[in-house]
Structures are given as structure tokens and as C-alpha cells.
Amino acid sequence: MTDPTLSALDLPAFNPGCVWLVGAGPGDPGLLTLLALHALRQADHIVYDALVDDRILGLANPAAVKEFAGKRGGRPSPAQEDISLRLVELGRQGLRVLRLKAGDPFVFGRGGEEALALVAAGLPFRVVPGITAGLAGPAYAGIPATHRTANQAVILVTGQSAGDGPDWAALAATRAPLILYMAWRGLGGIAQALQDGGLPPDTAVAVICDATTPRQRVLTSTLGACARDLGASDLAPPAIIVIGAIAELRGTLNWLGVADA
Ligand SMILES: C[S@@+](CC[C@H](N)C(=O)[O-])C[C@H]1O[C@@H](n2cnc3c(N)ncnc32)[C@H](O)[C@@H]1O
Numbered sequence: 001m002t003d004p005t006l007s008a009l010d011l012p013a014f015n016p017g018c019v020w021l022v023g024a025g026p027g028d029p030g031l032l033t034l035l036a037l038h039a040l041r042q043a044d045h046i047v048y049d050a051l052v053d054d055r056i057l058g059l060a061n062p063a064a065v066k067e068f069a070g071k072r073g074g075r076p077s078p079a080q081e082d083i084s085l086r087l088v089e090l091g092r093q094g095l096r097v098l099r100l101k102a103g104d105p106f107v108f109g110r111g112g113e114e115a116l117a118l119v120a121a122g123l124p125f126r127v128v129p130g131i132t133a134g135l136a137g138p139a140y141a142g143i144p145a146t147h148r149t150a151n152q153a154v155i156l157v158t159g160q161s162a163g164d165g166p167d168w169a170a171l172a173a174t175r176a177p178l179i180l181y182m183a184w185r186g187l188g189g190i191a192q193a194l195q196d197g198g199l200p201p202d203t204a205v206a207v208i209c210d211a212t213t214p215r216q217r218v219l220t221s222t223l224g225a226c227a228r229d230l231g232a233s234d235l236a237p238p239a240i241i242v243i244g245a246i247a248e249l250r251g252t253l254n255w256l257g258v259a260d261a
Pocket of ligand 1: 026
């Protein structure tokens, strides 16, 4: 599918037998990169994740096969090894394979594992970064990831981990704001561990659900109360959780104008 606007940009060719690992961004199709749109228009086969917005899939070449590879309805997601093998298999068939992942493929997206499998198989690949939910979500909630008078560093961290998990006391000791992915279920324990590590219970918290989509909702709270407040709310994941003084800026910078949940 040729798009005159994209053709004028002299973007790289999506060659048969090549796999592109592409970030779909956090949800709002307006946050898609031009390279991601180019890939969607060219791909023969798209392997996509659960959090990829339907409006973005709708931009794909109508002839492309769309294969779901995420978690849905509480059913277990396909094993990562199987997804990587599938990408290799499709690439070996000489297809233009688009692996479409929410946010950025290399930020808590397991894109590195897929890239390693492609290297091992000797298949050519390209990585197209996307805007990660951990930065776009706060921005759409009126929360700058860094603010000169508030922080000189910011930490992106997972609330779910294959190993022992993050050292919450060490993270608390940095006093840098934390931006949490996949922390919905663990929030109570994480909030307690951060307080045990020295963060005051009145530290600001913002929980940003369905960030950048028309369904976006935000709950503001404190470290001491956030687990209880979230439990009492009707909110649901996916969510990005911001912990630290930057979250207070939402009070004045809520440019989207949607009131707190
Ligand atoms: C497996 S991680 C994928 C992260 C993704 N690679 C990125 O860069 O945004 C899934 C987690 O990302 C976060 N997430 C992704 N999209 C989101 C959205 N639109 N709103 C809120 N959180 C989102 C949630 O914390 C979710 O549990």
C-alpha cells in the first residue's frame, strides 16, 4: 500500500523475510511514529499484543494477516519462546513480519528477547521505538516526568518481575520519582515497602488508567492511602503509577481537563 506522504520521506524498505519490532505507542493513534505507520502499510503479517489499540490495527494494509499474541479474558498468554519462534517461522517464509507491541518494544516489552531469537536464527530485523506508556501516560495526566525544581532523575520500574523483584528500599533511598508499570496487583506491598524504605506516607501518587485513550482516568492519592483508594474505586488496569512530587503537578497542569476518578 503506497502512501504519497510516506513515500516522500524516503523511509527504509520493509523487505520480504525481514522482521520489524515496532512500538505502537500507548494508545492514542496520533502518537504513532511515521515509521510505525509505514510498517503497518507494508507488512504481510502482523503479530500484535493485547494493549495495541484497535484504531492502530485499522491502519494496517487490509491484506495483512493479523495474529493476536497477547493475554485476553484471563487466559494465559502464549509463552514468550513460542512468540519468538513464530516470528522466526514467519520470517523464514519470506514475509514482511511486523511484531507490533504496546508502547516501546524495548521498555518492559520483551523486545530484546525477540531480537535475540532473530539474531540466533540469522534473520534481518529492525527496531522501531514507540512512545512508552510510562512517559506518555503522565504527560496526558499533566505530570512532567522531570521538573527542574522537583527531580533530576526519574526511575521506570516494573511492579512484576521474573526474579526477586526490585529493591524497593534502595529505590526509596534515591528519592527520585518512580514510574511503575505492571504494578496494579502489587501496589499495596510496594507502597508499604517504599514507606519502610523511608518515603513519607504523604508522598503524592497518581494512578493513570488507559492512558492516552478516550477511556483515560486518573486517581490521585498518597503513598499511605493509594492501595485503599484504588481498591475502593471502580478503576481497572492497565495503569501507570507515578510516585513522587512530580505527581502533585497534575493539580495545576491537567490540560486534558478530565477530573480525577
Ligand atoms: C508488558 S508492559 C508493556 C509496556 C510497553 N512496552 C510500553 O513501553 O509502554 C504492560 C504495562 O504497561 C503499562 N501500560 C501500557 N499501556 C498502557 C496504557 N495505555 N495505560 C496505562 N498503562 C499502560 C501498564 O502498566 C501495563 O501493565
